[in-house]
Amino acid sequence: MNNTIEPTPQINIRNVFFAYQKNAVLENINLNVYPKDYIAIIGPNGGGKTTLFKLILGILKPKSGEIKVLGQKPCKTSYYIGYVPQNHHISSLFPISAMDIVLMGSLSSRKKMFYSLKKNRRKAIEILDRLKMADFANNNMNSLSGGQRQKIFIARALMTTPKILLLDEPTTGIDSKGQTELYGLLEELNKDITIVMVSHDMMILSSHVKSVACVNRNLYYHDQSEISEQMIKSIYPDALTAECPIELIAHGMPHRVLKHHHKIGLKND
């Protein structure tokens, strides 16, 4: 087990259990995330994906087991993680500009009395420029589209100069063109930053994802970004019945083309 050749993991999760009240949400989770990894976490609603993120960020504490992020307890290292939360929990009425949101990324636990707002703004513009969003810096958040808003949240995460980027369902509510753009951006960022991404819609996965972890109370890790039929069966017991109307297609390399659902009865099968 102790492979000395392997680099030290940035995120090290060992035998973690978590429950909100009585019902176990996560059971015996083991996961190592290495530098420059690009992991997609998939699984059904309520399967514990967001909970796993909150454990990594130190917002929640495991009932048992151990989590180390960059070799330390998560609550001490959340500073180094760029977090892009699901954006639907945030009020759309809030009067706030895109720039103000990006600047939130420059906040830290130690109050800087004489921090340079100008310097932070310049950095924010640079990041927005990279995401092709600089023109929208002074726009009100509620005037932006879902995809643009998502980019602003990514910009806020990048503002923290993260070592690891955690994205929670970043493609929700974004059309396929926007998704392609977003995945292109993430691929670019992955050259320097480790990325862990929750994707509710397991059918749409970037071909650049290096590995896949399926979370539904338990965690199954798959080194190649391949989704096998068996994997789907274990994670989505109902997926292979008529309830799942979606064909499992992932574009890109041949090994990502998946087997058909059986007994599905799709008309254009």
Place this chain on the structure above:
Amino acid sequence: MIEALQFDFMQHALIAAILASYICGIMGALIVVNRIVFLSGGIAHAAYGGIGLSVFMGWPFLIGTIGFSVVSAIIMAGISLNNKERSDAIIGVIWAFGMAFGIILVDLTPGYQVDLMSYLFGSILTVPKTDLIIMGVVAAILTFFVTLYYFELLAISYDDEFARVRGLPVKKLYFSMIIMLAITIVLVIRVVGLILIIALLTIPAYIMEKFARSLFQMIIGSILLACIFSISGLFLSYQFNIATGASIILVASVFFGISHFIRTN
């Protein structure tokens, strides 16, 4: 109307109206974006327990009431942080308890007939000079606090989870805000009364939320609107000899109604 200002009490009332508008504008914007309007209502009504306690113990009004309100505000905010789903019920209980406690203590005070109406609906025309000085000091402290922690307050109001991930002292900031809110409410009780204070806190902020492009703009706009409401309400009440607190809120409500017909993009 200007001739009304030759009276001392009108000058004091005008200063009180402006100071109350200033602190209500700042706190109102914060409570609206934090969605703690109901909690503010709880603090305002529970404050009556503090008024009763001050009367019963013979303490100065402001000290007893601020103390009681801050404690009840911290309890309500603490419970609602830990039990979000039932926070409205718990706030409702403390809301009613505070009022009942205050009424009974006033009843038990021998030979003292407190003018309940003046606390419920305000008595801006009799605001003493010391209150004006205290309001001025609180306005200055509030300005300092909000200016220094503007981005922190913005972050915890907008996305407290992200603020926590960044390592901000979210709870400390939140409770500081609640304490400032409790003090604001007690001070403004004298101006518009504890029943009407929610209107002066929320109406300007609700209106501005539609038009403002940032929290800062929302605060500035709320202060200006609150000033317009309270000054015009004051002069209306002088002109037609009607209750001041109610006049202020009536003006505010009319503006609120009009703002609903203005469309923004």
